Amino acid sequence: xxxxxxxxxxxxxxxGEAAVHALKDVSxxxxxxxxxxxxxxxxxxxxxxxxxxxxxxxxTSGRVYIGGEDTxxxxxxxxxxxxxxxxxxxxxxxxxIPELSVEQNMIFPLLLDRQRPNTRYLEELLAVLxxxxxxxxxxxxxxxxxxxxxxxxxxLITRPSLVLADExxxxxxxxxxxxxxxxxxxxxxxxxxxxxxxTHNPGIAHTADRVLQVSDGVLTDLGGCRE
Amino acid sequence: MKSYLSLIPISAKxxxxxxxxxxxxxxxxxxxxxxxxxxxxxxxxxEQSRLAKKHGQAFTLQAIMDTSxxxxxxxxxxxxxxxxxxxGVLMISGSINSTVAQRTKFFGMMxxxxxxxxxxxxxVRLEALNWCKTAIPIGIILGTVSSWTLCAILRFVVxxxxxxxxxxxxxxxxxVSGIVMGIVTVLIAAWMPARQAAKVSPIAAVSGNTGSTDRxxxxxxxxxxxxxxxxxxxxxxxxxxxxxxMTGSFALSIILFLTFSVLLDWVGYLLPQSASxxxxxxxxxxxxxxxxxxxxxAIRAIDGVENVFGRRSVFEVPAELGQxxxxxxxxxxxxDDFDLNALKKDDVLKKGSDLSKVYGDNSYVLAIxxxxxxxxxxxxxxxxxxxxNVAGLLKYDLFSGDGFSHGKVSVITSDETFxxxxxxxxxSLVMVQGDxxxxxxxxxxxxxxxxxxFRDQRGQRTFGTYIAFVLCVYSFLAIIAMVTVLNIMxxxxxxxxxxxxQYGAMRAVGMDGRQVTxxxxxxxxTYALAGGVIGxxxxxAIGKILFNILIRDHFAYAVWTIPVFRxxxxxxxxxxxxxxxxxxxxxxxxxxxxxxxxNEL
Numbered sequence: 060x061x062x063x064x065x066x067x068x069x070x071x072x073x074x075g076e077a078a079v080h081a082l083k084d085v086s087x088x089x090x091x092x093x094x095x096x097x098x099x100x101x102x103x104x105x106x107x108x109x110x111x112x113x114x115x116x117x118x119t120s121g122r123v124y125i126g127g128e129d130t131x132x133x134x135x136x137x138x139x140x141x142x143x144x145x146x147x148x149x150x151x152x153x154x155x156i157p158e159l160s161v162e163q164n165m166i167f168p169l170l171l172d173r174q175r176p177n178t179r180y181l182e183e184l185l186a187v188l189x190x191x192x193x194x195x196x197x198x199x200x201x202x203x204x205x206x207x208x209x210x211x212x213x214x215l216i217t218r219p220s221l222v223l224a225d226e227x228x229x230x231x232x233x234x235x236x237x238x239x240x241x242x243x244x245x246x247x248x249x250x251x252x253x254x255x256x257x258t259h260n261p262g263i264a265h266t267a268d269r270v271l272q273v274s275d276g277v278l279t280d281l282g283g284c285r286e
Numbered sequence: 287m288k289s290y291l292s293l294i295p296i297s298a299k300x301x302x303x304x305x306x307x308x309x310x311x312x313x314x315x316x317x318x319x320x321x322x323x324x325x326x327x328x329x330x331x332x333e334q335s336r337l338a339k340k341h342g343q344a345f346t347l348q349a350i351m352d353t354s355x356x357x358x359x360x361x362x363x364x365x366x367x368x369x370x371x372x373x374g375v376l377m378i379s380g381s382i383n384s385t386v387a388q389r390t391k392f393f394g395m396m397x398x399x400x401x402x403x404x405x406x407x408x409x410v411r412l413e414a415l416n417w418c419k420t421a422i423p424i425g426i427i428l429g430t431v432s433s434w435t436l437c438a439i440l441r442f443v444v445x446x447x448x449x450x451x452x453x454x455x456x457x458x459x460x461x462v463s464g465i466v467m468g469i470v471t472v473l474i475a476a477w478m479p480a481r482q483a484a485k486v487s488p489i490a491a492v493s494g495n496t497g498s499t500d501r502x503x504x505x506x507x508x509x510x511x512x513x514x515x516x517x518x519x520x521x522x523x524x525x526x527x528x529x530x531x532m533t534g535s536f537a538l539s540i541i542l543f544l545t546f547s548v549l550l551d552w553v554g555y556l557l558p559q560s561a562s563x564x565x566x567x568x569x570x571x572x573x574x575x576x577x578x579x580x581x582x583x584a585i586r587a588i589d590g591v592e593n594v595f596g597r598r599s600v601f602e603v604p605a606e607l608g609q610x611x612x613x614x615x616x617x618x619x620x621x622d623d624f625d626l627n628a629l630k631k632d633d634v635l636k637k638g639s640d641l642s643k644v645y646g647d648n649s650y651v652l653a654i655x656x657x658x659x660x661x662x663x664x665x666x667x668x669x670x671x672x673x674x675n676v677a678g679l680l681k682y683d684l685f686s687g688d689g690f691s692h693g694k695v696s697v698i699t700s701d702e703t704f705x706x707x708x709x710x711x712x713x714s715l716v717m718v719q720g721d722x723x724x725x726x727x728x729x730x731x732x733x734x735x736x737x738x739x740f741r742d743q744r745g746q747r748t749f750g751t752y753i754a755f756v757l758c759v760y761s762f763l764a765i766i767a768m769v770t771v772l773n774i775m776x777x778x779x780x781x782x783x784x785x786x787x788q789y790g791a792m793r794a795v796g797m798d799g800r801q802v803t804x805x806x807x808x809x810x811x812t813y814a815l816a817g818g819v820i821g822x823x824x825x826x827a828i829g830k831i832l833f834n835i836l837i838r839d840h841f842a843y844a845v846w847t848i849p850v851f852r853x854x855x856x857x858x859x860x861x862x863x864x865x866x867x868x869x870x871x872x873x874x875x876x877x878x879x880x881x882x883x884x885n886e887l
Contacts (some may be wrong), residue, residue: 106881110880115879136366136800140796140798142794143795154786156791156792157519158520158524159508167792170512171513171795171801172796195505197504197505264523
């Protein structure tokens with residue numbers, strides 16, 4: 060069974076003549092464990108699509124199923140809980156909490172859920188992300204690449220089935236970009252997670268299992284690139 | 287655009303919503319000062335016309351200022367000016383601080399494209415002064431209109447000595463002090479933020495470092511509290527300047543409240559208001575019990591008379607008090623039911639007194655004695671071979687000028703008990719209360735036999751002045767409270783706006799609406815607790831000092847006690863201010879689209 064099913068999603072901003080159709084009847088599905096890249100011009104609707112999948116925004120019409128659950132049928136509170144347990148987010152601007160240390164930032168979604176972190180898993184993540192020696196540092200004491208690794212750690216701490224990354228390397232230099240990307244792929248494989256990642260970088264897109272292109276709100280499946 | 291400064295009104299238009307609270311703060315400060323000085327001016331004009339009428343010559347302002355009334359009026363107005371200035375600076379600098387902190391990137395960009403440090407500082411100062419353009423006129427108009435309203439209340443509702451107060455006077459002093467207050471507050475308040483803005487490095491525009499993250503030195507302690515509460519508390523404690531401003535404004539208004547309340551006590555001692563204050567008093571020339579109850583009965587039938595009550599008295603009755611050092615005689619005074627009720631209303635009974643036992647024919651009495659030779663509740667006083675049980679004590683001597691009994695012991699009995707003990711039926715004093723016209727007073731006077739004296743005290747009641755003073759103090763306190771609530775709401779709202787992006791990210795990674803509210807509440811409660819503790823401690827200390835200077839030194843029987851009721855009001859006020867401050871920003875963050883905040887760089 061597919062982990063993610065997107066069915067006839069439309070998103071329109073405004074009305075009448077000024078209406079902007081950000082997404083036009085978008086449908087696709089992604090099986091568990093697949094690494095998908097979403098490409099497209101600026102303003103094509105990529106981020107809107109990702110926000111819909113992550114239930115951060117509501118579509119004008121259509122449905123999204125994650126693990127068979129209709130996310131838009133859920134009440135706000137249930138949706139928040141569902142999101143923090145099942146979806147990991149990675150943003151271009153990292154969005155770490157400046158007052159929390161590396162370790163605290165990583166376990167933040169668990170703390171919100173009143174759960175204790177699994178120490179072994181946390182140590183493993185810190186090791187995989189190369190942050191063991193930085194665990195007590197504040198975000199302001201880290202480089203951009205390190206901050207993005209913390210954000211990846213935060214996205215993975217709840218062992219979500221789906222990881223959504225909006226240009227995770229957009230703020231990084233090429234060295235850091237390839238490191239972060241390699242990490243993301245490694246962890247996704249290691250923890251059997253589905254990753255949907257927006258990128259502008261064709262080189263990065265080519266390493267994905269499948270590439271989806273969004274152009275003027277219309278989605279085209281470009282298929283696998285690696286083969 | 288003629289100059290870079292032309293950007294100021296454009297920016298003001300764009301940031302209208304964010305600037306609304308700052309504008310309100312300036313309007314309040316200007317309004318308060320112009321209302322206070324306008325009122326002081328009107329009072330002086332009233333005094334001028336009163337003196338002119340009395341002495342038949344015009345009095346200059348200087349002449350009024352030389353009187354103690356004029357001096358104290360302007361001294362009070364000056365002290366209030368200073369207090370409002372401090373409160374205004376605290377509030378407005380908080381607002382300007384936040385707007386500057388939120389626009390670090392903008393200032394960095396300005397520096398990038400060539401604005402000098404001085405130009406940036408001038409920009410921030412002029413931007414603040416630009417608010418005065420609208421805030422000062424509004425504040426002055428509000429101040430003048432409210433001084434008219436207050437004058438009308440004094441003239442038509444309170445009346446008494448205020449019937450000569452001018453109604454629609456525009457006070458030049460009020461207008462000028464309002465303008466000065468507006469400009470001075472804003473300039474002082476903008477001074478620090480302007481320097482801060484000038485310090486912004488051009489790199490802030492390109493790096494996106496807004497400074498707030500760099501200042502974080504230590505990670506939040508988690509574990510003891512849920513994460514959202516730890517974060518909220520940390521938000522309050524980590525920004526030291528904001529903590530001082532917020533705690534300061536909470537504490538200042540509590541201190542003002544507790545201090546001003548002492549002024550109310552002071553007026554209570556200066557102009558004691560008793561439920562048994564008489565408009566007309568009738569007594570015998572000889573000072574003996576010689577007013578017959580029939581006269582009292584006849585007075586009751588006269589138009590306008592509301593209450594008639596009498597007292598009987600016998601002085602230096604031999605008595606046994608059972609304690610060494612106490613006198614061997616007592617003064618016996620009878621109070622009828624109305625008079626006894628008045629004791630309770632006036633709150634002159636010491637704690638533990640049981641007034642209910644005294645009514646009717648029995649052996650219970652109330653006693654007045656010196657604090658150094660005290661009687662206690664339950665003590666027995668033997669009079670005419672009869673044991674009188676002390677059911678309660680009075681806080682001070684009602685019958686002496688200074689509140690001390692000077693070694694005498696007075697015993698208050700009910701009418702019935704007095705009659706049984708002494709057999710005396712006539713009154714030594716009959717008092718009349720009511721809305722009495724000259725005709726009614728004359729009718730009462732006509733009833734009196736020879737040997738009885740009539741004292742007309744209708745014009746001497748100080749109720750009007752007392753009420754006017756209480757009204758002024760309470761309205762000032764209400765305004766201070768309102769300004770504090772507004773300021774706290776504004777500051778919390780600003781603090782939340784400044785962290786909008788962070789809160790958006792927290793919501794994206796799973797913080798629910800309740801947790802957002804709790805995080806903001808934890809921040810507000812931290813300010814409230816710190817401000818409450820400092821305010822109550824400071825307010826009680828200052829209040830006690832003021833009590834000693836104003837009251838204790840002049841009314842030695844006065845005892846300072848912890849004002850529990852007022853502290854309860856403070857707690858209620860702090861709790862409701864905190865609730866009001868949390869509600870709107872928490873709702874804003876809950877309703878905010880997560881995508882709006884996380885997608886912007």
